[in-house]
Amino acid sequence: MPSLRKTLVVSTAAVALGWFFALLAVLPGPAFAQGRVCADDVAKFCQGVKGGQGKLMQCLKEHQSELSSPCQSRVQTMETRMNEMSGACESDVQQFCTGVNPSGGHVAQCLKQHESELSSTCKAELAHARSMRQSNR
Secondary structure (H helix, E strand, O other): OOHHHHHHHHHHHHHHHHHHHHHHHHHHHHHHHHHHHHHHHHHHHHHOOOOOOOHHHHHHHHHHHHHHHHHHHHHHHHHHHHHHHHHHHHHHHHHHHOOOOHHHHHHHHHHHHHHHOOHHHHHHHHHHHHHHHHHHO
């Protein structure tokens, strides 16, 4: 029987990973490719991977040690932003999206459906992420 601590760690990791990929779906376009920093790395390591639902980001993470230094930095920055976003929206997900499958962008879709009802903290974090995305184009 697995220990409670191990179960909590695995559950927390699964939720964090689900959040990471779900929140990527909220951002328009492949978020990691802002400013085309990772374009060559995507072509080299992720050729044939169809974008969406964090699939390209997952591919880059699988090749993280092989990525160019600027792309490694971009991937790390995106992970940090996703962690900040997930913390800012955690209570909103619990309130509006309990029981929603975290894979496939379903949580992001749920948040979008409840956008007018989200907490000011979550709205601000999502707006900040979108504005950063726009300014890096």
